[in-house]
Structure formats: structure tokens, C-alpha cells
Amino acid sequence: MAEIWRRIAGGALTPGDRLPSVRRFATAMGVSPSTVVEAYDRLEAEGVIRARRGSGFYVTGAGLPPRDPPLMALGQADAPRAPDIDPFWVSKQSLDAGPSVLKPGCGWLPDDWMPVAALRKGLRTLARADGALLTEYGSTRGPLALRRLLLGRFAEEGIGATLDQVMLTGSGTQAIDLVCRLLLRPGDAVLVDDPCYFNFHALLRAHSVRVIGVPMTPAGPDLAAFEQVLAEESPRLYITNSALQNPTGATLSPQTAHRVLTLAQARGLTIVEDDIFADFEPAPSPRLAILDGLSRVIRIGSFSKTLSSAIRCGYIAARPEWIEALSDLQIATSFGAVSPVAGELVAGILTGGGYRKHMEEVRHRLTRARLAAAEQLGRLGIVPWLMPRGGFYLWCRLPEGLESAMIAARCRGEGVILAPGNVFSVAQTAGAFLRFNVAQMSDPRVLAALARAMG
Amino acid sequence: MAEIWRRIAGGALTPGDRLPSVRRFATAMGVSPSTVVEAYDRLEAEGVIRARRGSGFYVTGAGLPPRDPPLMALGQADAPRAPDIDPFWVSKQSLDAGPSVLKPGCGWLPDDWMPVAALRKGLRTLARADGALLTEYGSTRGPLALRRLLLGRFAEEGIGATLDQVMLTGSGTQAIDLVCRLLLRPGDAVLVDDPCYFNFHALLRAHSVRVIGVPMTPAGPDLAAFEQVLAEESPRLYITNSALQNPTGATLSPQTAHRVLTLAQARGLTIVEDDIFADFEPAPSPRLAILDGLSRVIRIGSFSKTLSSAIRCGYIAARPEWIEALSDLQIATSFGAVSPVAGELVAGILTGGGYRKHMEEVRHRLTRARLAAAEQLGRLGIVPWLMPRGGFYLWCRLPEGLESAMIAARCRGEGVILAPGNVFSVAQTAGAFLRFNVAQMSDPRVLAALARAMG
Numbered sequence: 001m002a003e004i005w006r007r008i009a010g011g012a013l014t015p016g017d018r019l020p021s022v023r024r025f026a027t028a029m030g031v032s033p034s035t036v037v038e039a040y041d042r043l044e045a046e047g048v049i050r051a052r053r054g055s056g057f058y059v060t061g062a063g064l065p066p067r068d069p070p071l072m073a074l075g076q077a078d079a080p081r082a083p084d085i086d087p088f089w090v091s092k093q094s095l096d097a098g099p100s101v102l103k104p105g106c107g108w109l110p111d112d113w114m115p116v117a118a119l120r121k122g123l124r125t126l127a128r129a130d131g132a133l134l135t136e137y138g139s140t141r142g143p144l145a146l147r148r149l150l151l152g153r154f155a156e157e158g159i160g161a162t163l164d165q166v167m168l169t170g171s172g173t174q175a176i177d178l179v180c181r182l183l184l185r186p187g188d189a190v191l192v193d194d195p196c197y198f199n200f201h202a203l204l205r206a207h208s209v210r211v212i213g214v215p216m217t218p219a220g221p222d223l224a225a226f227e228q229v230l231a232e233e234s235p236r237l238y239i240t241n242s243a244l245q246n247p248t249g250a251t252l253s254p255q256t257a258h259r260v261l262t263l264a265q266a267r268g269l270t271i272v273e274d275d276i277f278a279d280f281e282p283a284p285s286p287r288l289a290i291l292d293g294l295s296r297v298i299r300i301g302s303f304s305k306t307l308s309s310a311i312r313c314g315y316i317a318a319r320p321e322w323i324e325a326l327s328d329l330q331i332a333t334s335f336g337a338v339s340p341v342a343g344e345l346v347a348g349i350l351t352g353g354g355y356r357k358h359m360e361e362v363r364h365r366l367t368r369a370r371l372a373a374a375e376q377l378g379r380l381g382i383v384p385w386l387m388p389r390g391g392f393y394l395w396c397r398l399p400e401g402l403e404s405a406m407i408a409a410r411c412r413g414e415g416v417i418l419a420p421g422n423v424f425s426v427a428q429t430a431g432a433f434l435r436f437n438v439a440q441m442s443d444p445r446v447l448a449a450l451a452r453a454m455g
Numbered sequence: 456m457a458e459i460w461r462r463i464a465g466g467a468l469t470p471g472d473r474l475p476s477v478r479r480f481a482t483a484m485g486v487s488p489s490t491v492v493e494a495y496d497r498l499e500a501e502g503v504i505r506a507r508r509g510s511g512f513y514v515t516g517a518g519l520p521p522r523d524p525p526l527m528a529l530g531q532a533d534a535p536r537a538p539d540i541d542p543f544w545v546s547k548q549s550l551d552a553g554p555s556v557l558k559p560g561c562g563w564l565p566d567d568w569m570p571v572a573a574l575r576k577g578l579r580t581l582a583r584a585d586g587a588l589l590t591e592y593g594s595t596r597g598p599l600a601l602r603r604l605l606l607g608r609f610a611e612e613g614i615g616a617t618l619d620q621v622m623l624t625g626s627g628t629q630a631i632d633l634v635c636r637l638l639l640r641p642g643d644a645v646l647v648d649d650p651c652y653f654n655f656h657a658l659l660r661a662h663s664v665r666v667i668g669v670p671m672t673p674a675g676p677d678l679a680a681f682e683q684v685l686a687e688e689s690p691r692l693y694i695t696n697s698a699l700q701n702p703t704g705a706t707l708s709p710q711t712a713h714r715v716l717t718l719a720q721a722r723g724l725t726i727v728e729d730d731i732f733a734d735f736e737p738a739p740s741p742r743l744a745i746l747d748g749l750s751r752v753i754r755i756g757s758f759s760k761t762l763s764s765a766i767r768c769g770y771i772a773a774r775p776e777w778i779e780a781l782s783d784l785q786i787a788t789s790f791g792a793v794s795p796v797a798g799e800l801v802a803g804i805l806t807g808g809g810y811r812k813h814m815e816e817v818r819h820r821l822t823r824a825r826l827a828a829a830e831q832l833g834r835l836g837i838v839p840w841l842m843p844r845g846g847f848y849l850w851c852r853l854p855e856g857l858e859s860a861m862i863a864a865r866c867r868g869e870g871v872i873l874a875p876g877n878v879f880s881v882a883q884t885a886g887a888f889l890r891f892n893v894a895q896m897s898d899p900r901v902l903a904a905l906a907r908a909m910g
Contacts, residue, residue, distance in 0.1 A: 014784070015640045060640070091786050095595045099587070114590035123582035123589075127575045132554070134578075135569035137764040140550045170625045170767065174789040181661065185470045185515070186641075202787035206636065304790075309592040312625065312767075312794040329469070331546050332657035334629035335759075339767040339797060 001039040003029060008048070008059060016186050016208040019049060019057040086423065087198040087205075093417045102449075104440045105408070105419030107197075107246070108309055109392060113365070113439055115349065115358045119308055122345045122352075129344065138340030140327050142168025142315075146347040150301075150315060157290050164320040165294060167327050168338040172276050172302030172314035173199060176239065178326050179272055179298055179316065180207045181333070189235040193221055195395070195424030195433070197246040197274075200239055209236075213426030216248055218386045220256035223263075230267045237270050243285050244277040247424050247435035248395040249388025257286040264296055274300045279359050280366070280390040294318055303346050306359060311342045366392055366439060373438040376447050380454060382434070394436045402454060404434045410453035416446055456494040458484060463503070463514055471641055471663045474504060474512040541878070542653040542660075548872045557904075559895045560863070560874030562652075562701070563764055564847060568820065568894055570804065570813045574763055577800045577807075584799065593795030595782050597623025597770075601802040605756075605770060612745050619775040620749060622782050623793040627731050627757030627769035628654060631694065633781050634727055634753055634771065635662045636788070644690040648676055650850070650879030650888070652701040652729075655694055664691075668881030671703055673841045675711035678718075685722045692725050698740050699732040702879050702890035703850040704843025712741040719751060729755045734814050735821070735845040749773055758801050761814060768797045821847055821894060828893040831902050835909060837889070849891045857909060859889045865908035871901055 007013040019025070022040065026033040040057055043049045049057045094106035126134070141147065147166045154161050169175040184190065186208035192200050194213025204211045212229055215222040221240070229235065238260075242252040252260075264271055273288045278301065289299040294317055302314035316326060349355055373394055374384055381399035388394070398404055404420035411418050421433030441447070462468040474480070477495065481488040495512055498504045504512045549561035581589070596602065602621045609616050624630040639645065641663035647655050649668025659666045667684055670677040676695070684690065693715075697707040707715075719726055728743045733756065744754040749772055757769035771781060804810055828849055829839055836854035843849070853859055859875035866873050876888030896902070 008780075014637065088783055088786060091790075092595055092783075095592055095786075095791070108592065111586040111590045114586070116586040116589055119589045120582045123578050127578035127582070131566040131569070131571040134571055134574045134765055135564075135566045135763045137550055137563065137759075140547055170629075171789050171791065173787075174625075177788040182469065199787065199790060202783075206784060206787045304592075308590045308796075309791060310589055310795045312789075312791060312797075325463075328543055328547075328657075329661060331543060331550075332628075332654065332661045333632040334626050334767075335546075335654060336550070336626065336764060336767060339794065340765045341763075342767075342794060342797075 001042060004039065004043060004049070013059050014206055014208070015059050017059045017205065018055070018208075019059070021056060087202040090198060090417070090419045090423055091202075093412065097417060100415065102416045102440070102443055102446050104436050104446050105417045105434075106437055106440060108305060108437075109362070109439045113362060114308060115355065118349045118352060118354055118358070119311075119345070122348045125348060126341060126345060133340055133344060136340070137336040138343070140331055140336075141166070141323070142338045143340050143343035143347060146313075146343045146350075147315075149347055149350055150317070154317065157284065157287070159290055159294060159317075161294055161317055162320070165323055166315060166317050167323050167330070168343055169314045169316060169330065170334060170338055171312050172274060172300055172304065173203065174334075175300045175302070175314040175316045176200075176272055176274065177203060177206075178329055178333075179300075179318075180204070180209075180237070181329055182322070182325055183270060184209050184236055188237070189233040191226075191229060191235045191238040191269075192426065193240055193245060194426045195247055195421065195430050196239075196426075197241070198419075198423040201423075201426065204239075211426055216245065216250055217256075218248075218250050219253035220250065221260065223256060223259055226260065227263055230263055230269060234267065235269060237272060238264065239272045239274065240288075241274050241277060242287050243275065243281050244388055244391035244393070246277070247393050247419070247433075248385060249391055249393050250386060251285045251389055252288070254286045257288055257291055261288060261292055261297075269296070271297045272300060273297050276300070276302050276305055277391050279306045280363060280392070282363060282390050285389070289317070298322065303350075306362070307346060307349060307355075311345055313338045313342045313346050363390060366390065369438040369441070370394060373436060373441050376441070377436065380447070380451055382450075385433070392437050392439045394438055396434055396436060398432050398434065399454070403431050405431065407434065407450070407453045411449045414445075414449040414452070416449040418450075456497060459494065459498060459504070468514050469661055469663070470514050472514045472660065473510070473663070474514070476511060542657040545653060545872070545874045545878055546657075548867065552872060555870065557871045557895070557898055557901050559891050559901050560872045560889075561892055561895060563760060563892075564817070564894045568817060569763060570810065573804045573807060573809055573813070574766075574800070577803045580803060581796060581800060588795055588799060591795070592791040593793075593798070595786055595791075596621070596778070597793045598795050598798035598802060601768075601798045601805075602770075604802055604805055605772070609772065612739065612742070614745055614749060614772075616749055616772060617775070620778055621770060621772050622778050622785070623798055624769040624771060624785065625789060625793055626767050627729060627755055627759065628658065629789075630755045630757070630769040630771045631655075631727060631729065632658055632661075633784055633788075634755075634773075635659070635664075635692070637777070637780055637784055638725060639664050639691055643692070644688040646681075646684060646690045646693040646724075647881060648695055648700060649881045650702055650876065650885050651694075651881075652696070653874075653878040656878075656881065659694075666881055671700065671705055672711075673703075673705050674708035675705065676715065678711060678714055681715065682718055685718055685724060689722065690724060692727060693719065694727045694729065695743075696729050696732060697742050698730065698736050699843055699846035699848070701732070702848050702874070702888075703840060704846055704848050705841060706740045706844055707743070709741045712743055712746055716743060716747055716752075724751070726752045727755060728752050731755070731757050731760055732846050734761045735818060735847070737818060737845055740844070744772070753777065758805075761817070762801060762804060762810075766797045766800055768793050768801050818845060821845065824893040824896070825849065828891060828896050831896070832891065835902070835906055837905075840888070847892050847894045849893055851889055851891060853887050853889065854909070858886050860886065862889065862905070862908045866904045869900075869904040869907070871904040873905075 022033050022036045026036045050060045188209045190209045193216045214226050289297045299317040382396045385395045408418040408420040419435040421430030422428050477488050477491045481491045505515045644665045648671045669681050744752045754772040837851045840850045863873040863875040874890040876885030877883050
């Protein structure tokens, strides 16, 4: 009972979510099924969950009334969550950690890798901008300068999109959330790669959809599994990174790209391609959005990884009628689009000339850091699943018999935050893996803590 | 059929939404019920809507497959929407209008009323800030400086809240959206004032809830109606502005405040108090959040109206366990909280000393503008429903026999955007009203266009 309460209070279970089956939950908690049946019965008696005939138990939302004793108690309870199953664990630990904590598990570059000088210059330029730009909401789809700039980049890739096919959002995650709000209903099936970016799990949970993982290969999703899931589950959406996939660093092959699109076409599947790592590639690799020409593929992007995570700005490129509907949804749920000030700042830096040079340096520096990290990890018997063509992630297997959740819990005690494999895995089959951020590993305490935790 | 398509494409109907009943829709469209039955049947045959036994027709989301002919046609169709029923009309017209368009219907101050000098200074200060602040995501609940500052303000009002009771969001609207995502399920009843801020309607529609209006009086919601709706509909949430209510400018009386809270307590109702106009009051008026001490009342605020709409930043103050769950939901759906850069900028300006003086000047200037607007409108026979104590809205009744939607459509043709009464009204009973923004009426063309449209 306490565990279900904790999941509801923590947002891991939200109103409308289905509870784990009695058998699955009993196994997970290491208790008998009858204990779970009793707990569910009591929660139902309290109105916190509700049974639907033949389909299990659902969170009602009534679990959060004011001054409800179990919840109040929970607010103070400090029971640690199992780090191997909670997609919020890595996010919260990394975001809220003080500067003394080391974060080889986090998803961003250290600030001395970022174009700080260009940001300072951009802010000084903004300080002299028109008063209307500094104070007004701006247009519903975001600043024109940045949307035009994106269209120019798309054209270089061979996508001939128009202005009514691009809108700006508060972040890449918010962009995907808007797409999910438009296209998904509770209970829909949604495909993700297994492993994939852990926040996709948290996001999709908030939409009460069924998340189905397709095993990842070094060339993209496993096609046999992909085809089978499409036939059996009729998923509505497939969310993926094609280039430098998070966490594996895998790159979609041309053959897999073509086959995925052909299958999607045949089954009426819409694809969200989150292209957030594009600028880390040494040379462009295949993209679903390009092959497809933004018909059934929705392209998502953001500038958080290459420019600044503190300037919140993402985008969606898609068919004009979807952009129209998504833009209305953005007005309804957050009023203005992206901050016009943020949009201008990003546009200014991207056109400033220094950006391409900066990214070239970052790519070289990452190559060196990746090789160094692989070598150091190799000495501990930790081996990359593949050597990525770019980016800052290394997806690594631990030596036989070691469990990454346990290693992560031990390292946390020493002020080192790791990203254990199963936070990325729908099937929970990545317990032997860790995702490393090679740009966050220069401090020798990282490897030292890791060695002790493994010892 | 075309109208339903239009609503789906425009986002007015989203997947999971229930369609209007056959009878209601037939009346609204001025066609026979059998025509509606036939249209619904055809839409169901196309998979766009689906019947649920005994509960009507619902949008499936399948209405938006790639290359679907009806939708494609719609993307190009330019059929004007009825300006008196669409909550997006005023938003989109006002946000996307060029600088030559006059906007007495919009919801913000002109840029020369805003603290532009303070914003410029704040941006210059930011340009010298720490690199980590300029590039990193920041903590999950937003910059500490701004959260502390808000707690200080709350303490002055008599709310003894703690840091774990405040989180920052991307905007006030996004704050309310997060609360709705946490607490509401499709089909729940939600109370709003009638009239109320039109975007509440759009927001709640995105949550597929039943929106119920309680008639507004100059002292707050009509208590008899409020009590009756609580008994009959068991609403989960009541969303309101207590001070300078949008659009009426009404102020909650102490007696109404106490009674609303007592009824809410008895019926387990949670209240969202959107306090966005607080700083426009000449002196503080009663607040539900203060009386209640943030137990069943959730306080929402933002700096869009007084400081800048271009710096996206809002907040939520509530019970710690709700903030914990809302913060997780914000990570899942937009990753970082508010932009740390935006948060620092706001905190800097609020502590800068000049802010209080600036708001004092704005209040004096608004008083003069309000009196001038009331006098000018009076000459046209347009009469305020009440004279607000502050803020920039005047909710006015047109002379007998005139319909505000028609006046708004005529003025739009002359480059003047008005806010017709029924975009604010759930019951569609405000057709004789217009909401004026007194700060946007200095150009004589506003009154001239209005006079011609009425002529």
C-alpha cells in the first residue's frame, strides 16, 4: 500500500494510470499475491484506485484530497526509491545536485564546454533590443527569425518545408508532450526503443498510454520485432532518436530507415523523431524526417545540448494542419509559445558565425574524451556496447555479475551520480549497463568511486 | 461534418473529447437533428469519432492520420470561425497581429507601460553572470532566489509557507495546466466564473472535463448558484481570480471568500486561485489562499502582466506533497522548470527597488486611463458593469439590441481587435458585453471604429 501511495504522490502513477497486475507487483515487491490483493482492496475502499471490469485497477485522482493522512505522512517520508526502476531518479539527482557532486550520469555538457561568450554577447545585444520584443508575448508560433533559420537548415538537408510547418516550444520535451496530447488517447500503444531516453517513459506515463519497447540494434530498431509489434499492437506513435540515439549512441542505417518508414506507412503509424543530438554528428546520417519529407514523421529539436539548457527553446516541424492544431494546444496550455527573448537569443547565436566553429571544437574535444573514457572504463572491465560516431554518451556493459542499480546507489553515497541501465529500459533488461557522459568524467574521483563500488 | 472537422483540426476538439449532443449541435448549427445524425454516422464510419454506449460520441484521434483528404482540405480552407464562440479567436488575433493593428481587446499593457529600462539593466547584469547559470538546466523547482522572494511576499500577506511549497513554471497558464493534469480526469466537473478568462475554457477543453459556470457578482461568485452546483455536480476544482477578476474587474468580498472556503471544505473541492493581477490592486483585497493557508487552495501567479510577457515565468504555491508531484510532472512533460535565466532576471528586477515605484506609477496611470475610457465609451452608450478598483479591464454592456460578436467582426475589418463577451461565457449569456483594455485605447481610431461598427 505504501509503495502505491509513494508512486502516486511522486507522480510515477497519475490519475487514469493502470496499476501493475497483482502477479507482477507481488513479484516486484517480493510479497505474496494475496498481500497485494489485500492492499489493492483497501486502496479501492479508500477511493484511491478503482477496478474496471476485466482490465485491472486504475488510479482515480481521489488519492490527493487535501489533508489526507496517508499522503501527509508521505510528504515527510524519506524512503529512497529503487534507483533501478524510477525514471525520475537520475533527473532529480542530477538537476538538484550541488556543484560539488560529480555527474557522469547526467545528460548535458559541463558549462565550460558551452558557448558562454556567445551567450554573454547575445544578452548584451538583447539589452539594446526593441521594448516590444522585451515585454510582449510575441507571435503564437515563436519568433520569425528563428523559424526562418530552421527552414534554411532543413532546406540544406533536403526538406522543402514552409513557415506554416514550424513552431517553437518551451523545450524539446514540451514539444513531444504537445504531440502526445494531440495524437494520443489513454490506453493507446506507443513504441520506444529499448533502451531509450528515460524521460520518454515518464512523459508517456503522464499520458496513460501503453509503452512498448523495441530492442535497439547498432543500426536502429530491431526490424523483426518492430514489424511484429506493429502487427500485434497497432501502435499510434513511435518516438525515437535516429542519430546518436540516447543512451546507446547508435545511428540509424539507410536500410533500417527505409524499412521503418515503409512499415509505418503500411500500418498508419506516426513517428516522432527527436533530433536533439544532430549537431554532434561528424557528418549527417539518415533521418526519417528527411526520407519522409515531414509527412508522417514529426521532427523535434532543441538547443539545450549545444547552446544552453538555461535558455528554454525547442521546436516542432510537421504537416501544416498538425502545426495549426499543436499551436492552438500550446496557447491553451501555456499561452505564449517560447519566450520571444529566448528565441531571439538563440537565433542571434546560431547566425553569429561562431556557432559552427564552436561545435567543431566540441566534436573534437568529445572524440578525445570518448576515447579516454573508454580506455579508463576498459581497465575496470566496463566495455562500450558500441563506439558512437559522436555525442557524449557511452553505453557500457559491466563485468559479469554486477548490477548497475547497486553500483549507482553506492556511488551516490560518494557524491557521484550514475545513470543505471534499467532507467532506460521498458523491459528492464539493461541491469548490466550504465550510461556514461564522457564530458563529465575528467575528475579522477569518478573512476575511483566506480572502482570502489565495483570492488 | 465540416464543422466537426474544423473543430478537431483547430484543436477545439481533441482526442477523447465528447461531441456535442445531436440535439444541441443541431440547434447550434441551425440544421435538423437527422442531418447531425447522418454527419456523425459518416464521421464514425471514417473512424474519426467513436460511439460509447449510453454516453455519446467521442473524438478518436484517428481523425489526424497523415494525408487524410478531409484534413488536408481543411488546412487550406480559410473559413472564418464564429468569433463569439471560439476562445482562440481573441488570443490568436491579438498575438499574431502586426504593430499597426489596434488591440483594445488584448490582455496586456503596451510596451511603453512596461519596465523596459529595468529589463535592459537586468539583461546586462545577466551577461556578466556565472557560466553555469547561463548554460545549465538549473534546479527542478526553479531558481532559489525567486522562490525565496515569493515566500517573503507571502509572509507579508500572512501566509507562512516553506520552500517546499513553491515551484516555478514556464507561465501562469502552464502552472494551471500542470495542476489540471495532476488533479483532473476526463469527465470531471470543473467550476469557473461566468464570465471568466477565455483561455480557461480552452485549457479545460484540452483536459476533456465538464466546465460549469457560476454567475459572477461584483463581490465574487453567486453563492446560491455556487452551493447548488457543488451539491449537484461534485466538481473537483474551482478556478478563479479573486482580485480584479478577468474580465469583470470584480473583487471578492470577505464574506463571500469565507463562505466559498466553507462550502469547498464541506464538499472536498480544491480551489485554484490565479493571482496574476495582484500587483495592480491599490490595496490588498481578500484572498482565498490567505484565509485557507494553502491547504485546499493552490495559488498561481506570473509576472507577465506587470514585468514582461516575453520573459516566461509563473509559479505555483501549494501543499508540499502537491508541489512534489507537480514538480515531477513538470520534469516529465517539459524537463527543466522555468528557464533559470528568466527566473534570475525576474528576481533581479523584483528586488531592484524600482519595481514598487514602477507599479505605483502604472496604477496611477491606469486610474486615469480607466476614467477616460469610461467617459468615452459612455458617450457611445457603452456602460461599465462596475468600476474596478484597479487593473486594465473594463467589462462593458453595449446599448440594447447590439451583439458584441458582430461589433468585433466589423472592427476587425478596420484593424481593431475587440474581445466580445461570449468568449468569456460558458453559458454564452454575455453577447451584450465587451471587455476593454483601457491602456490600449489612447489611439482615437479605436473609438472611431467602434462608433462606426455600432452605427
